[in-house]
Amino acid sequence: MAITRRQLLKSSALAAMTPALGATASLPAFTTAAQAQSASEPAWRHALSLFGDVKYPAGFKRFDYVNPEAPKGGVVRMFELGTFDNFNLVIDGLKGSLANGVQMTIETLTARSLDEPSTAYGQLAEAAAYPDDFSYVVYRLRGEAHWHDGKPVTPADVVFSFDALKKNSPMYSAYYQHIVKCEQVGDRDVKFSFDAVGNRELPTIVGEFPVLPKHWWEGTDAQGKQRDIAATTLEIPLGSGPYRIKEFIAGRSVVLERVPDYWGKDLPVSVGQNNLEQIRFEFFRDDTVGREAFKADQLDWFTERSGKQWSTAYDFPAVTEKRVIKEKFPNASSGRMQGYAFNLRRPLFADVRVRRAFNYAYDWEESDRQLSNGEYHRDGSYFDGIPEFMATGVPEGKELQILETLRDKVPAELFTTPYKNPVGGSAEASRANLREAGRLLKEAGFEVRDRKLVDLKGAPVSVEFLCQDQGDERGVLFYKPYLERLGMTVNVRTVDSVQYQNRLRSFDFDITTAGWGQSISPGNEQRDFFGSESADRPGSRNLPGIKNPAVDALINRIIYAKDRDELVASCKALDRVLLWSCYVVPQFAAGFQRAARWDRFSHPEPLPKYGISGFPNLWWWDAAKAAKTGGRS
Incomplete structure (x- = not known):
């Protein structure tokens, strides 16, 4: 039942191997200057942090948590779920199923430290600079960086990679939508210009995209065929990384x-x-x-x-x-929400009462006992695992002030009632929850005729759960009888990983398991998660198709938060609105x-x-x- 690395912003294993998207914050960014410049020019920095000071000074030798004497050698064999048909990460999320491992062959401008929050140090880049208004950032490449074929990594490679990702990748096009221009401005310098001032995380997250070899992608393969950056391929790609x-x-x-x-x-x-x-x-x-x-x-x-x-x-x-x-x-290092996501593009799920009824029908406590031996707790937040951002109780203080500006656009209950998932775990509790689910469905215009739930036109209610493996299927099969007791027809369809990804990209599902990995520093990635503009974009991570002006306004507040307090309050407000809007039936977290x-x-x-x-x-x-x-x- 757990989500895969492709459904999360980052997976546990991959986060330890490479810099991860979304691990940034709308806070003051760069740290100590590597060298001073004139008063009219921003200082060059050796590190980027969204929490103030960095741990490692300029000229540091290594991270404290590594073993510099670790021997080299040996083989590890690792499990991967599913299959693959693609080595081109540019179109991951749009075409094909990307093979794990490709990410370890390429590099980014910066690399994350793992013993301090949201701090990055130079990898392909040796330094960066940006002005106080956060209107642009310039990265300076290391002169010694080169590809596996011996050719140097150049600003042209950076520009080519950025443009290809923005054009072809749903994820990167959303994540970097406020970066309007990428250009070479020196022998080793690349400048990224932004569409507005004050987006404090943009200088930092620029360092996270994979840099690809322009000369290789614009060349031909062994058969003389022109390579296509917008197509799937199983030709082994050229990289610059350690593998x-x-x-x-x-x-x-x-x-x-x-x-x-x-x-x-x-x-x-x-x-x-x-x-x-x-x-x-x-x-x-x-x-x-x-x-x-x-x-x-x-x-x-x-x-x-x-x-x-x-x-x-x-x-x-x-x-x-x-x-x-x-x-x-x-x-x-992260939190998440995982749940059965409704496809709001289907008329059946337009009414929040219908979506809430599905939650009442889900006996999570019994599912956890039978399927997981009580190993989990239930997700009760879109930031589960990061208490600082989790909405609790009723809104107060800065969060309440923010929500008051949106009072006419959010569920009224959230001002007076703490959000709580229904609690099952016993036959009596399950029956009570099913009665409440039936009441909500009736209130929404549905009724039971001849033991079948029908809508106002008398059409029977039928839903299909899309699954990608037996683990997903096992969880749905537990859930299915509860929904059938309400009179629904429930179908379960399990497909291979390639077909599953293709159906998600085209939003061809009724209900499926979805997940959103959250970092300790939320920011621009929230647009791709929950923003209206991503709802109909193939390959986006807004699987439910959320189009909610209140959600959009709160995402904007997160991105342009002026300090940590405003960021925390905005995240809590977003969490609360998403929960009360019932876009998913929450599952579990560990x-x-x-x-x-x-x-x-x-x-x-x-x-x-x-x-x-x-x-x-x-x-x-x-x-x-x-x-x-x-x-x-």
Whole structure:
């Protein structure tokens, strides 16, 4: 039932490997200057922070949380759910199914530190500068940066990549919509101009997009065919990062190999990382087969999505003998909402009372007990896991002032009643909730005839849940009988990952599981999540199709917040409006990542606060441990 990395803004594993979208805030940005400039020009900075001072000064050697003496070598085999048909990340979200691993072959202008919130240091770029009004930012590239073919990374590559992403990627076009121009302004300098002043996070989030080789994409493949940045491809792409794709089997596996002469191996943001010689991503159609492959020592690392399987499926000798380690890694870097999302483009879901009835029909407590052994808590916020932003009680203070300006556009209940999900868990509670669901449906104009729920025209109510795997399906099959007791016809359709992504892009579903990963610094990504302008844009993350002027106004407040207090109040207000609008039936949250591994790897102690497991980027092959596990050396 858990959402995949493609549905979240960032996944736990990927966040530890690469800079993540959305991990920024509408707060004062850059920090100490790397060198002084004239009074009329902004200072060059070695780091960008949205919380004030940075931890690491100019000229620092490495992050504190890495092991600079970590040995290089070893192979890790990792589980991936689904399949793939594309290596072109520019069109991820629009066409094809992107293979995991591609992200580790390319780089961004900056890289995140994992032991301080929302702070970035130079990767491809060595410095950046912007004025006090946040009207533009200039990034200066490192002179030594080069592609795997030896050619230098140039401002032309940056401009080409930015333009290609804005034109072809639904995610990046929304995220960077306020950046109106990208241009070369010096031998190694690139300037990004903004459409207005005061958008405090724009200078920082510019550093997050992947930089691609212009000369490669504008060239021809081995057959002499012109490459197309707007098309899917399984040609191994050229990168500049610490890994490159060595080989693959279409739809089944991708093998990355460490680049021995990687240009950036001695950068402060690279030392002690990228230690494994090979990273193999093995793709499986469902978790069950992947889990059995792990138990048979065909995989080294398995991220467990099912609470019940975590409790019951690991009773085998290697666990007892401590050759396999089970561990939960806390997630302090993000929050999320996951739920059954309604497609508001369908007339059935236009009435909030209908959507609320679906929530009353969902006995989450019993679902958690039966399917997950009580491993979870229920989502009660779009920022679940980040208490600072979670709407609680009734609005007060700055949040109330903000909501008062929107009183005629938001549900009246939110001013007087704390939002709470219905509570089940017993036969009596379930019956009471179903009665309330029936009352809401009747109030919305539906009635039961011959045990079938029908609308005002007498047409029966039928809904289809779109699922991408057996885990999703299992959760829906639990939910289904409750809805059928209300008289609905409920269909469950499970499709492969490519078809699933295609249907999401075209909004071809009634209800599906959706999720939104939130950072500790929300900002421009909220437009793509919930903004009206993204509701009808194919490939956007606004799967429900939310078009709500109050939501739009609150997103604008988040983006242009003048200080942390205003940001917090605006996020709470947005959370409250989204909850009371009932765009999803909330599911569950955990606040940690479950992972089982064959004990062949070691990691620095302690792991960084904002890195979750940090696997595989911070870990290394431990030959002594590996010798004790058997299987392979």
